[in-house]
Amino acid sequence: IFSDSEISYWKLFSSFATSFIAPSQYKMFDPDYGNLNLNPEENKTHESGIEYVANNTRITVVGFQRTEKNVTLWKPSGYINDINKQKVRGVEVEGNISFQNLTVQANYTFTEKVKQEPLRLPKHAANLGITYTTSKLQWGTHFRYVGTRKDQNFATNTIDKLAAFSLVDARVSFPNFIGNATATLALTNVFDTPYTEFVGYSTLGRNLNIGLQYMF
Numbered sequence: 108i109f110s111d112s113e114i115s116y117w118k119l120f121s122s123f124a125t126s127f128i129a130p131s132q133y134k135m136f137d138p139d140y141g142n143l144n145l146n147p148e149e150n151k152t153h154e155s156g157i158e159y160v161a162n163n164t165r166i167t168v169v170g171f172q173r174t175e176k177n178v179t180l181w182k183p184s185g186y187i188n189d190i191n192k193q194k195v196r197g198v199e200v201e202g203n204i205s206f207q208n209l210t211v212q213a214n215y216t217f218t219e220k221v222k223q224e225p226l227r228l229p230k231h232a233a234n235l236g237i238t239y240t241t242s243k244l245q246w247g248t249h250f251r252y253v254g255t256r257k258d259q260n261f262a263t264n265t266i267d268k269l270a271a272f273s274l275v276d277a278r279v280s281f282p283n284f285i286g287n288a289t290a291t292l293a294l295t296n297v298f299d300t301p302y303t304e305f306v307g308y309s310t311l312g313r314n315l316n317i318g319l320q321y322m323f
Contacts, residue, residue: 115161124149130179140185166202166289189249194221195228214237215301224266227305229254246279258306272302286321291318 130145153257156169175193180184197218204211215233219225231254238247260267273296284290292315300311 113254115159118158119156120158124152126152126268134179134186137186140181142186144185145179146177146188148178150251156177163205164202165202169201170197171199172196188272193223195219198223208240210240212238225256227256227258227264227270230258242282244279244281247277249276249278250274250281253277253304260306262307263320267306269303269306272300274300274302287322289320291320292316293318 122274127150128148131139132145135141135143135145150173152171152173154169154171156167158165158167173195175195178189178193180189195218197216199214199216201214202212213233213235215231217231218226218228220231231252232253233313236247237249238245252271253273254271256269257266257268267275274295276293276295277297278291278293278307281290295316296312297313301312302310304310
């Protein structure tokens with residue numbers, strides 16, 4: 108950490124981590140697709156980045172790389188371990204800025220699989236959130252962008268390309284609406300955007316949620 112003034116500083120950081128994921132009982136003991144010889148998935152992740160923090164601002168840039176071994180795959184004959192190592196790398200930029208009652212948060216992630224089909228993994232993804240808060244009102248809106256990616260279609264045994272999509276959500280809360288009660292209205296997928304997140308799974312259209320919370 109090094110400071111360039113009394114109210115701001117820069118931070119350099121790096122980390123290395125390992126982990127494993129044990130195969131589920133279903134993947135091992137299912138009578139049709141189970142495999143008792145499955146090995147745990149093993150991951151090694153390295154991250155390095157820089158962060159700037161000031162009185163009302165925080166900006167972080169991180170580069171990452173993850174190596175995966177023994178990834179569990181599904182085949183028509185059953186579950187197996189992938190004999191090839193898989194590598195994922197990318198960069199993430201994240202920041203938030205506050206202006207009195209207004210807070211803006213945003214992030215962008217670039218991710219790629221090295222020499223592999225990017226199944227269910229968009230190369231570009233981004234989020235933007237804006238929140239305004241007072242003693243009697245809090246409102247916010249959230250924008251989400253997911254880029255193109257590919258997914259396996261088990262019905263046709265093909266790899267399908269999925270279109271990019273953007274979603275907008277909105278929320279408003281009224282603290283102490285009646286006594287200690289807080290009323291909330293949340294509208295998801297404001298523009299009723301049709302989209303596909305995963306092949307074979309349905310997605311929600313526009314939804315309105317109304318909530319009332321009382322603190323004793």
